Amino acid sequence: MSAASVVLVLGDDVSTDVIYPGRYMATVLPAETPQYAFADLGVFNAKLKAGAVPAGSVVVAGKNFGCGSSREQAVSALKGHELAIVAGSFARIFLQNAINLGLRLIEAPGVTAAEGDELAIGVTEVVNLTSGRRYAVRSLPAARQAIIEAGGLIPYTRKRLLGRSAAR
Amino acid sequence: MGMTVVQKILARASGRSEVAVGDVVEPAVDLAMSHENAALVINQFQAIYEGTGLEPTLWDAARIAIVFDHRVPAESPKTATNQKRIRGFVGINGIAKFHDIRGDRGGICHQILPESGYVLPGAVVVGTDSHTTSHGALGAFAFGVGATEMASIWALGHAVNVEVPATIKVNVSGVLPPMVGPKDVILHLVGKLGAAGATFRVLEFHGDAIRAMSTSGRLTLCNMAVEAGATSGIVPADAETIRYLKEEAGVLEAVHPVVPDRDAAYERTVDVDVSALAPQIACPHTVDNVRPVSEVAGRHVDQIVIGSCTNGRLDDLAVAAGILKGRKVASTTRMLVFPASGRIYQQALEAGYVADLVRAGAVVMNAGCGPCLGVHEGALGDGEVALSTTNRNFKGRMGNPASDVYLCSPAVAAASAVTGVITDPRQEGKP
Numbered sequence: 001m002s003a004a005s006v007v008l009v010l011g012d013d014v015s016t017d018v019i020y021p022g023r024y025m026a027t028v029l030p031a032e033t034p035q036y037a038f039a040d041l042g043v044f045n046a047k048l049k050a051g052a053v054p055a056g057s058v059v060v061a062g063k064n065f066g067c068g069s070s071r072e073q074a075v076s077a078l079k080g081h082e083l084a085i086v087a088g089s090f091a092r093i094f095l096q097n098a099i100n101l102g103l104r105l106i107e108a109p110g111v112t113a114a115e116g117d118e119l120a121i122g123v124t125e126v127v128n129l130t131s132g133r134r135y136a137v138r139s140l141p142a143a144r145q146a147i148i149e150a151g152g153l154i155p156y157t158r159k160r161l162l163g164r165s166a167a168r
Numbered sequence: 169m170g171m172t173v174v175q176k177i178l179a180r181a182s183g184r185s186e187v188a189v190g191d192v193v194e195p196a197v198d199l200a201m202s203h204e205n206a207a208l209v210i211n212q213f214q215a216i217y218e219g220t221g222l223e224p225t226l227w228d229a230a231r232i233a234i235v236f237d238h239r240v241p242a243e244s245p246k247t248a249t250n251q252k253r254i255r256g257f258v259g260i261n262g263i264a265k266f267h268d269i270r271g272d273r274g275g276i277c278h279q280i281l282p283e284s285g286y287v288l289p290g291a292v293v294v295g296t297d298s299h300t301t302s303h304g305a306l307g308a309f310a311f312g313v314g315a316t317e318m319a320s321i322w323a324l325g326h327a328v329n330v331e332v333p334a335t336i337k338v339n340v341s342g343v344l345p346p347m348v349g350p351k352d353v354i355l356h357l358v359g360k361l362g363a364a365g366a367t368f369r370v371l372e373f374h375g376d377a378i379r380a381m382s383t384s385g386r387l388t389l390c391n392m393a394v395e396a397g398a399t400s401g402i403v404p405a406d407a408e409t410i411r412y413l414k415e416e417a418g419v420l421e422a423v424h425p426v427v428p429d430r431d432a433a434y435e436r437t438v439d440v441d442v443s444a445l446a447p448q449i450a451c452p453h454t455v456d457n458v459r460p461v462s463e464v465a466g467r468h469v470d471q472i473v474i475g476s477c478t479n480g481r482l483d484d485l486a487v488a489a490g491i492l493k494g495r496k497v498a499s500t501t502r503m504l505v506f507p508a509s510g511r512i513y514q515q516a517l518e519a520g521y522v523a524d525l526v527r528a529g530a531v532v533m534n535a536g537c538g539p540c541l542g543v544h545e546g547a548l549g550d551g552e553v554a555l556s557t558t559n560r561n562f563k564g565r566m567g568n569p570a571s572d573v574y575l576c577s578p579a580v581a582a583a584s585a586v587t588g589v590i591t592d593p594r595q596e597g598k599p
Contacts, residue, residue, distance in 0.1 A: 015562035097314035
């Protein structure tokens with residue numbers, strides 16, 4: 001169990017256009033994308049850029065977080081700030097991108113929280129320490145576990161390639 | 169138990185006789201498409217090889233397609249430099265399926281791939297774009313991936329750890345009424361399923377309305393399958409698919425449709441009867457916020473947009489030109505048209521559609537993604553309203569979070585251009 005503060009609360013269907021607006025898509029480097037995380041949520045973006053949001057802080061959202069575009073910047077921008085996302089559910093490509101890049105996602109159907117709440121995030125449940133409510137965690141697709149364990153898709157693919165060339 | 173189309177495709181691509189929902193497979197990829205985000209794919213591809221002592225090597229350059237469409241011509245030095253870098257990579261690696269910024273063979277990736285004959289029934293197609301679902305229109309299993317996943321595919325030649333998705337059968341029956349088309353069908357369906365209603369699932373389209381639909385219309389349907397969260401949309405290939413590939417896409421080789429088994433197991437069946445369907449509108453700020461046009465008719469529109477991978481094909485431009493010929497775009501609105509490809513642009517010129525639209529006051533732009541995703545041109549002012557044939561209306565989608573985007577068919581967009589307010593094309597022209 002790790003405890004973390006909720007720094008932002010959003011609703012259902014948060015699209016990648018909200019997480020990382022399309023007009024910044026020419027920026028691709030993971031070192032540069034974090035400045036545009038939630039760029040149109042001015043106050044929160046300013047906090048992020050000012051370094052006022054500690055690593056490990058939590059964004060809580062409803063269903064279908066990350067819907068829309070496949071843009072990986074939406075993940076690398078959040079990863080750059082080491083945010084964790086606790087949401088009712090995630091859109092498929094966003095979920096996959098997050099696993100591939102090592103962004104921490106926790107799927108907890110029905111989760112609710114207010115800004116400033118403290119969450120204890122465990123493997124099987126999320127406890128909102130402020131409200132006392134508990135939410136079951138739905139595990140990520142088992143097929144993807146190997147990628148998470150390898151530390152992301154780049155090291156995972158590297159391992160597969162090396163295994164292949166060793167087998168030759 | 170029989171298999172769905174996608175199960176059959178995944179079994180073939182994974183070298184198995186059959187697969188069941190939930191099986192984990194590593195399907196060989198037949199076509200891997202990227203656009204300007206190839207710049208990021210190249211970075212990640214090179215990162216994979218760091219410290220391995222291996223030379224970065226594409227698994228098969230002939231199966232990689234790169235199409236510039238999101239920001240064409242380049243809107244900034246940054247984009248132009250990314251595009252330049254990609255061109256260099258394309259040259260060094262001999263990627264022949266490369267479509268640069270050109271009036272003859274350029275355009276939007278989801279139009280270029282079909283019209284170039286790159287997508288065949290039964291193929292596994294991946295693209296670093298969520299609307300890669302479009303290619304299911306030709307009976308392929310096509311899904312969107314991120315840039316890192318594409319880099320992994322460039323190295324390995326297959327996708328890793330793919331769970332075989334469940335399939336929802338969508339039965340579309342009836343005859344589409346006048347001024348109602350494929351866009352209205354898919355908007356209605358997304359509204360019915362909800363934005364996450366098909367997440368991790370495939371939508372397999374059946375029914376007499378699908379069999380009667382052109383490949384262009386099927387592309388519109390499958391394009392927006394992702395707006396219901398679907399991994400992919402797919403229309404089992406048929407005589408129309410073969411006709412399109414032979415006559416319009418120049419495919420010479422034999423085409424082998426993949427059809428589902430009679431006893432294929434579907435998670436559920438959704439029935440849509442289009443006989444009485446009205447033109448549909450997706451209201452701000454989610455694609456599943458869908459209503460019949462009558463509920464929002466009369467609302468002022470500042471900018472009409474016709475085009476995109478969803479509705480920028482010749483039949484879409486024909487509908488718009490048919491409504492606007494000899495008339496004028498209302499003085500209180502402005503109208504932007506962007507064909508889906510250079511080839512379509514030429515066909516629209518030859519058919520006289522471009523002249524009809526320009527004389528009416530529309531601005532006909534180059535083929536590309538245009539204003540759809542708010543990165544390039546056609547931005548909206550604070551408080552402005554757009555009515556667009558594109559596929560997304562999320563807050564900020566067209567570049568300004570203080571604006572509203574409504575989604576509709578080309579017929580609704582063109583009828584509304586004449587009046588300057590959201591207009592039912594079945595009523596348009598009547599007193």
